[in-house]
Amino acid sequence: MPEISLFYGIRITMYYSDHNPPHFHAEYAGYKALIDILDGKVYKGLLPAKQLKIVLAWCEIHKDELMQNWELSKSDKPLKEINPLI
Numbered sequence: 001m002p003e004i005s006l007f008y009g010i011r012i013t014m015y016y017s018d019h020n021p022p023h024f025h026a027e028y029a030g031y032k033a034l035i036d037i038l039d040g041k042v043y044k045g046l047l048p049a050k051q052l053k054i055v056l057a058w059c060e061i062h063k064d065e066l067m068q069n070w071e072l073s074k075s076d077k078p079l080k081e082i083n084p085l086i
Contacts, residue, residue: 001025004069007058007084010051014073022070026055035059037066058085 004024005012011027022037026047033045033052040059047055059066062082069079 002079004079005058005062005082005084007086008051008054010047010055012055012058012082014069014079016073016076018073022067024059024066024069026051037063037070054085061085 001013001015003011003013009028013025013027015025021039021043023034023043024037026033026035028047028051031045031047031051033042033047033055035041035055036043037059040056040063042052046052065080065082069082072079
């Protein structure tokens with residue numbers, strides 16, 4: 001599962017063989033969540049409130065890049081790193 005970004009201890013990854021809807025995985029201190037890229041919402045798992053707010057803000061900023069990576073993953077092509085939230 002390629003890591004596409006890392007910030008504030010939050011690891012963002014995508015699987016190549018993942019299912020719809022388009023989403024990414026966010027991990028922080030043992031918490032894990034799947035975030036729907038288009039809706040900008042958690043649809044499975046959970047993150048602490050502070051980290052969730054950070055991840056959702058990052059998702060909104062990088063929605064186009066996340067969707068590009070989603071399409072690359074469906075074609076088994078290398079994913080692009082996405083700038084962290086700073």
